[in-house]
Amino acid sequence: RTPAQPSVRWDEFNQLGTEMIVTKAGRRMFPTFQVKIFGMDPMADYMLLMDFVPVDDKRYRYAFHSSSWLVAGKADPATPGRVHYHPDSPAKGAQWMKQIVSFDKLKLTNNLLDDNGHIILNSMHRYQPRFHVVYVDPRKDSEKYAEENFKTFVFEETRFTAVTAYQNHRVRQQRINSAPFIAVRRSRPASPPRSSLR
Amino acid sequence: RTPAQPSVRWDEFNQLGTEMIVTKAGRRMFPTFQVKIFGMDPMADYMLLMDFVPVDDKRYRYAFHSSSWLVAGKADPATPGRVHYHPDSPAKGAQWMKQIVSFDKLKLTNNLLDDNGHIILNSMHRYQPRFHVVYVDPRKDSEKYAEENFKTFVFEETRFTAVTAYQNHRVRQQRINSAPFIAVRRSRPASPPRSSLR
């Protein structure tokens, strides 16, 4: 049976055109990708993982005046295709099914040389998250069954554009509304003059 | 092969007579109990857990003037004997052996009605932490082998007296020295008079 993606929040963002921040140090996703899982063998071991595939081979830019995304040319060279294993992997089916599985430790970066195992994406490109379940086959010749022990699920509403700063004002606002604790700082105290005296 | 308890810090405290704070809400141990493990089957599953047994059947009190612990009578009725499973359990031997295993999530409480699964201890009593390794036997009739699949380790230097507030001044000082970040607040702002007006 297909796992479910609790998706109210994703739908809200998807309507606006979800944007995910990527930074050099790595940024968590918001919304977080989470799934409710059904139909596993409670006693068997499974690995859960995610990866991200380009939606198309285009680069985008955001037109502020029209508040819309425009194609800005062909995609930049693909980034290293990394995967993120859910840190509880491997675990028994019973464990995974007990509650919603949340990928809140996953981080996105635009640093091609990232050394922290984060997912590397190109800013201004569109991505589709994918969710994979791997059954840990106890049989000796388990490689032979790799195909059948591997299942992939795609939730289209989780597509997004990677950005280094929110582009669409309404997405930023939605983000702030979704997490009331986020401070909206209005201004920064005047910084000292940079260096009139070297 | 016997696991090792990194023990420099434990020895320091043990010389003074280690005291562990217990609170109603639960308090972490300091020092933390941690072990380096050797000799597991890398591919097999193991559970790691701890429990605490009374060192004797006595109750103690601390004599400030002589800075020493005195026997204050027979032990209070024993507390429910709980165990604490390391939250990563079950996991493969390879995983456990990869690095030092730290029981830093374990909490001690004096609340007999505790509902958070914390370890319940009697204040002013002495305890010996114990560390257990359970091999998860894949055989059908695994109960029959319970004995051989279960190993217990005791590190005597980790004995302590449970207290609700540090008794020995030098233990308190040692604690503060061990964690430089701990604030030593000198005084509290005068509190408003309690209720001259009910």
Next chain:
DNA sequence: CCCTTTTCACCTAGGTGGTAAGAT
């Protein structure tokens, strides 16, 4: 008197977006 509980200021650890400066 001896011990426990409550409260609270203060700390760590880590994530967040705005701003301004930097880069291309």
Next chain:
DNA sequence: ATCTTACCACCTAGGTGAAAAGGG
């Protein structure tokens, strides 16, 4: 112009000991 980066104030979440109050 357009996008990226560094910096930083501000937040959450949770642990900590001291002091003060409470209890037997």
